[in-house]
Amino acid sequence: MSWRFIHAADIHLDSQLRGLAAYEGAPVEILRTASRTAFSNLVDIAIAEEVDFMIIAGDLYDGNWKDYNTGLFFSKEMARLGRAEIPAVVVYGNHDAESEITKQLSLPDNVKVFSSRQAETHRLDDLKVALHGRSFRNAATEENLAVDYPDAVDGWFNIGVLHTALEGHAAHARYAPCSLSELQAKGYDYWALGHVHEYRIVNEEPWVVFPGNLQGRHVREVGPRGAVMVSVEDGKVFVERLIVDVVRWHHLEVDAGGAASLDDVVKLVGPRLEALVDDKAEGRPMAVRVSVTGRSAAHGELFGLEPQLRAEILARANTLGDEVLWVEKVCVKTEPELDAKELKARSDAVADLQVMLERAASDEAFLQALADDLADLVTKAPKSLIDSVPELDAVRLGNVTDLVKAVSPGLLARLLNEE
Numbered sequence: 001m002s003w004r005f006i007h008a009a010d011i012h013l014d015s016q017l018r019g020l021a022a023y024e025g026a027p028v029e030i031l032r033t034a035s036r037t038a039f040s041n042l043v044d045i046a047i048a049e050e051v052d053f054m055i056i057a058g059d060l061y062d063g064n065w066k067d068y069n070t071g072l073f074f075s076k077e078m079a080r081l082g083r084a085e086i087p088a089v090v091v092y093g094n095h096d097a098e099s100e101i102t103k104q105l106s107l108p109d110n111v112k113v114f115s116s117r118q119a120e121t122h123r124l125d126d127l128k129v130a131l132h133g134r135s136f137r138n139a140a141t142e143e144n145l146a147v148d149y150p151d152a153v154d155g156w157f158n159i160g161v162l163h164t165a166l167e168g169h170a171a172h173a174r175y176a177p178c179s180l181s182e183l184q185a186k187g188y189d190y191w192a193l194g195h196v197h198e199y200r201i202v203n204e205e206p207w208v209v210f211p212g213n214l215q216g217r218h219v220r221e222v223g224p225r226g227a228v229m230v231s232v233e234d235g236k237v238f239v240e241r242l243i244v245d246v247v248r249w250h251h252l253e254v255d256a257g258g259a260a261s262l263d264d265v266v267k268l269v270g271p272r273l274e275a276l277v278d279d280k281a282e283g284r285p286m287a288v289r290v291s292v293t294g295r296s297a298a299h300g301e302l303f304g305l306e307p308q309l310r311a312e313i314l315a316r317a318n319t320l321g322d323e324v325l326w327v328e329k330v331c332v333k334t335e336p337e338l339d340a341k342e343l344k345a346r347s348d349a350v351a352d353l354q355v356m357l358e359r360a361a362s363d364e365a366f367l368q369a370l371a372d373d374l375a376d377l378v379t380k381a382p383k384s385l386i387d388s389v390p391e392l393d394a395v396r397l398g399n400v401t402d403l404v405k406a407v408s409p410g411l412l413a414r415l416l417n418e419e
Contacts, residue, residue, distance in 0.1 A: 001234065003127055006046050006242070008227035009057035009163070009194025010213035011039055012095065014070045017247060017287070018218040030285065030323070034246040035062075036073055038215040041244035042227055043077045047084045049229070052127060054086060057194030057211075058093025058136070058163030064102055071105040082110035089114065089122055089131050093163035093194055094175045097136035114161065119149045123156075132188070133161035136176070146178040152187040157232060160186060163194045166202065166210075183208055190230065190237060197221055199228075199241060207237050216249040219289045219328055224248070224282075248284045249328075250276055256334050257294035262301050262309060265292055270316045277320055285323050291331040299334040306332050 017031045046054055065071055081088055091114045092098065098116045107113070112122045114133035122131045130153040134145050145162065152158040160183065164176040175195060180203060183191050191208040199212035211228045213221065225245035231238040254272055259265045269290060276286060290313055302309060310330040317325050
């Protein structure tokens with residue numbers, strides 16, 4: 001006997017893609033509806049492939065609905081599955097926990113939502129499949145939910161549906177923590193996990209799988225995104241990744257070691273952007289963060305010119321075509337060609353300035369005066385600007401020491417370039 005199901009998680013319906021919508025030329029409609037389109041893509045595959053059921057392992061929603069449209073969209077997609085006679089089971093996670101969602105809509109009869117009160121079992125009799133799960137009652141659920149999951153149903157294919165950080169995922173909030181050994185001890189055949197946004201097969205025999213999220217939402221979620229198709233043939237399990245994302249994120253690092261000017265850096269970036277479009281996105285639009293790195297003669301010229309550099313790179317990106325690639329941010333992380341020791345060895349005015357800047361970083365009176373002067377400027381800046389520029393937020397908090405240390409190398413390099 002053979003059958004198949006789709007395992008998805010972390011859909012975050014109506015979550016916005018961060019860092020793009022405010023940029024000139026950004027595809028606002030594509031960005032606004034990306035999470036919905038990715039989910040519709042998944043439902044399309046489920047229907048076309050005639051899968052036997054679908055699992056959603058938490059964070060279906062990104063939080064409380066702004067209005068009923070989010071719920072109506074999900075209900076419509078589930079109705080599409082229902083007309084194709086495909087059932088779906090859902091657990092809610094930390095983002096869509098019972099305590100977080102104040103609006104509710106009745107779901108089609110083909111959808112089963114696991115209780116948040118206790119773990120329970122939902123059976124698909126024709127397949128002899130037992131699905132065990134429990135939803136989050138509260139967002140910050142830090143208890144081990146897995147320990148109370150029901151015993152495996154003897155002679156059936158048992159699936160655990162759980163939203164969890166699992167052990168070894170320090171980058172994610174430690175919700176519903178548990179260990180791999182605890183999952184193995186349950187005797188289930190497959191664990192359909194959610195919460196970790198990266199695709200990962202944690203274990204086989206039994207299978208323990210994170211499908212990752214359907215759509216990358218920011219630059220920390222780079223690369224292909226989607227769900228998994230699980231095929232069961234005479235008790236053997238096969239896992240295949242399904243890619244359904246709409247916009248693909250990428251972090252491009254460009255070594256400016258051979259560049260002597262801003263124009264040289266732009267010329268280095270251009271071909272790299274073209275290569276991304278050709279090789280990495282599989283026809284999808286791309287959102288790219290560009291980081292310019294390396295010890296470079298261009299460091300001084302780049303100091304303070306991030307907006308101009310970004311504009312030049314945007315202009316190059318625009319030549320690639322409409323709605324092909326957008327530059328989310330340009331980060332200048334270059335270093336001057338001369339290090340601190342080499343500067344001091346010059347015994348000139350630039351070397352003297354370096355000594356002064358080094359002393360300034362520990363001069364409390366100077367730092368306080370600088371903080372007071374900058375604070376006046378920051379209070380007039382819009383909150384959105386302060387939130388997007390870490391240095392301004394540091395000034396708001398009175399921390400200018402790191403700012404002085406960060407600015408000093410660029411300032412010295414700029415002066416050297418002016419010689």
